[in-house]
Amino acid sequence: MARTMRWLARTARDPKQMRLWFDVSIGVVAAILFSVAWPTLHLTHQVPAAAQPFIAGLAALPLVLIRVNPALGWAISAGSALLIALAIPHQPGNDLPFQVVHILVFFPLLFAVAVRAHVQIVLVAWVSSALLFATTMAGADASVASSAFGWPIAMTGLVLFGLLVRWLVLSRRALVEQEEVSELERARRTVLEEKARIARDLHDVVAHHMSMVVVQAQTAPYRIADVSPAARAEFESIGSSARDALNEVRSMLGVLRSDGQLPDHAPQPAAADVLPLLEGARRAGVPLDWTVEGPLHTVPDTVGLALYRIVQESLSNASRHAPHAAVQASLTVDEHFVNLLVVNAPGESPADGTPGTGIAGMRARAEYIGGTLTAEPRPDGGFEVSARLPATPSAITTPSALL
Numbered sequence: 001m002a003r004t005m006r007w008l009a010r011t012a013r014d015p016k017q018m019r020l021w022f023d024v025s026i027g028v029v030a031a032i033l034f035s036v037a038w039p040t041l042h043l044t045h046q047v048p049a050a051a052q053p054f055i056a057g058l059a060a061l062p063l064v065l066i067r068v069n070p071a072l073g074w075a076i077s078a079g080s081a082l083l084i085a086l087a088i089p090h091q092p093g094n095d096l097p098f099q100v101v102h103i104l105v106f107f108p109l110l111f112a113v114a115v116r117a118h119v120q121i122v123l124v125a126w127v128s129s130a131l132l133f134a135t136t137m138a139g140a141d142a143s144v145a146s147s148a149f150g151w152p153i154a155m156t157g158l159v160l161f162g163l164l165v166r167w168l169v170l171s172r173r174a175l176v177e178q179e180e181v182s183e184l185e186r187a188r189r190t191v192l193e194e195k196a197r198i199a200r201d202l203h204d205v206v207a208h209h210m211s212m213v214v215v216q217a218q219t220a221p222y223r224i225a226d227v228s229p230a231a232r233a234e235f236e237s238i239g240s241s242a243r244d245a246l247n248e249v250r251s252m253l254g255v256l257r258s259d260g261q262l263p264d265h266a267p268q269p270a271a272a273d274v275l276p277l278l279e280g281a282r283r284a285g286v287p288l289d290w291t292v293e294g295p296l297h298t299v300p301d302t303v304g305l306a307l308y309r310i311v312q313e314s315l316s317n318a319s320r321h322a323p324h325a326a327v328q329a330s331l332t333v334d335e336h337f338v339n340l341l342v343v344n345a346p347g348e349s350p351a352d353g354t355p356g357t358g359i360a361g362m363r364a365r366a367e368y369i370g371g372t373l374t375a376e377p378r379p380d381g382g383f384e385v386s387a388r389l390p391a392t393p394s395a396i397t398t399p400s401a402l403l
């Protein structure tokens with residue numbers, strides 16, 4: 001029994017297996033109905049023995065089309081029902097113009113048409129089915145003719161129920177599609193906003209250095225004695241090119257900025273600002289300990305900004321997802337890399353490891369400067385963020401599309 005339940009659960013999750021299972025079931029049901037219709041056909045209708053399997057097949061086998069093409073299956077069933085009612089006489093003791101198996105197949109096909117076929121085909125099938133049963137049943141014996149008009153009413157209810165199911169399925173499908181579109185739009189907007197923030201940060205760093213180039217180029221003729229006219233012209237050309245590049249960077253940033261904010265003029269954090277950040281978090285009540293090895297002042301500004309934001313987001317996530325849990329930060333700076341590890345112990349509501357906007361932003365910051373970042377739960381129930389960033393300017397690979 002348990003094995004059967006597991007098989008059913010796997011089948012329900014696999015659409016292909018579900019369709020295959022449904023087709024096999026319909027084929028088995030059609031075969032059973034055919035095996036019932038053929039031997040009992042001579043009891044209800046006056047049919048030669050050679051023609052009995054064909055008439056029984058017309059009654060039962062259209063059911064196999066209920067998923068592939070229900071409209072065609074209904075048309076075959078309705079046409080054969082009309083033919084049998086008009087051309088084949090039934091036995092004196094039989095009150096129905098066609099077999100009960102035929103009716104049992106006809107109704108599911110009509111329901112499938114109401115659920116899956118075009119609305120115009122549904123209307124044709126409903127009207128035709130109502131007229132078929134109203135006319136054929138009215139021409140039958142008195143006991144059947146007295147309830148002839150009950151059949152169209154029953155078919156009307158069946159078609160309306162099928163349309164209701166159709167509306168529910170379409171509404172659910174549209175809702176799922178809309179949720180997928182909304183989720184993709186949210187993800188796309190999150191990425192764009194994060195890129196805009198990173199672009200602003202990079203702009204401030206690049207603008208600072210380029211501004212220094214402009215200042216040095218403009219003041220060089222006054223600071224250096226005996227500058228030749230050619231050198232003076234070269235300094236002016238360098239300053240002009242730097243100003244043009246700076247203006248282009250600012251213009252590009254205006255295109256990337258999608259939140260309507262004005263450029264930030266405050267100095268951006270550097271690697272040395274990580275220590276005040278850690279001390280501020282401890283003063284705010286976070287049970288935080290840290291170790292720092294290596295000179296922070298040698299870290300490039302771009303890497304320092306990314307490092308500061310990653311530490312900031314890691315501490316924020318730790319305090320939000322695991323309040324009152326101990327946090328340990330380790331920062332190591334060597335000649336080639338800046339290694340960061342932030343670990344928090346299990347808290348009241350530990351993070352589940354599902355990537356969110358904060359983690360995606362940290363990973364994007366690390367990747368944009370040529371580094372790597374991983375954020376994942378620990379076996380003890382805690383969470384850790386590990387980043388490896390380049391420590392030399394030559395190792396930084398900033399995408400030009402963001403500048």
